Amino acid sequence: MDSDQGQGGVRSVRRALDILSLLTEDQPVVPLKTIVEATGLAKTTVVRLVQTLEQAGLLWSTDAGYTAGPGLWRWAHLAHGSWELPPETVKLLRELADRRGETANVMIRRDIHRVCVAQQESPQPLRHVVRVGDELPLWAGASSKVLIGGASDALLTRIALDSPHGVDHVGRLREWAEEAAERGYAVSQGERDIGLTAVAVPLTTSSGVVVASLSLSGPSARITQESVTEFAQDLMQVAGQIMSQGFDHPLGPRG
Known part of the structure; x- marks a missing residue:
């Protein structure tokens, strides 16, 4: 046996x-x-x-x-067909990365992690790169703050226990999520990687459910505090264009 x-x-x-x-x-x-x-x-x-x-x-x-x-x-062929971004969305991401000079990512939540499902790299030699398929923690990062919006106390506790900060991190996670929901975007500066700044906005279904995050990330020396609002506005505009296509999950237009 x-x-x-x-x-x-x-x-x-x-x-x-x-x-x-x-x-x-x-x-x-x-x-x-x-x-x-x-x-x-x-x-x-x-x-x-x-x-x-x-x-x-x-x-x-x-x-x-x-x-x-x-x-x-x-299996790879099946996954590629199921998760591949439509060409018009890829074009929007590429234009965003070129326009801002930073890496554009689309991420989704998977349990207590976030998974990169699409990326357009920065055209600059020094850039932040996360490979498609990589899993990152949810206890820090601009995309995480967007993706944990509406999360239950139980989920936030599990995320916090996965962090270096322990259960005491739950309160901060909740504050981050509420702040991101109120502002419409989230920012992280060196929370997980020193010298890295990211700005993220939600991608939602027509009913308002957050299904993914759209972000720009790069060296903090280039994404300064003064430029965050400008980055956020650009991200929100692109997110609106993506969502206007209509989708039930981040990677497939529906209808």
Whole structure:
């Protein structure tokens, strides 16, 4: 009997996902030895998991180790079609990044994290870059302040416990969310990364539900306190153009 059966297979799934997560752009091939060391699992367990992933087409065995299998391409193609921004929205983001000279991001909330689902990089050599698909914490950042609007006390507590500040951070999170809702935009300055400033506004459905954030981020030396209002106004205008297309989630126009 599989030792994971008592947990409904959840632990086995988590272990398999941990193995797949070792594959990155910088490490497209992972040797078996590296998988064992990174997961801390017994070699026999790793071999069994790897063989299962290979049979499902999610891993591919090479002489140098394991790489992404062809089965992942089908999932990647499906995800790309489901999450890709419409061309007109991409154009608006590109124009925004070029106009302001800073990186434009669209993020959504996923539990106690925010996920970057679209980005147009700053045209400047020194710029802030978050890769599409990256998960960032919700306990700090302009986008976080927008995305936690209306969050329950339970969710804010979990977010706070994930932060370096502990449960005492709940009050500040609530203040940030209320301030962002009142002003229509949020600002962060060095809250998570020293020297980084971001300005964010909400993207909402026609019923007013916040489903994503639209932000500009870059070095604090360029996004000064004096320029924040101007950045916010530009962001709100672009957000209005995006929302005028009508959508039920941030990445797909509806109707």
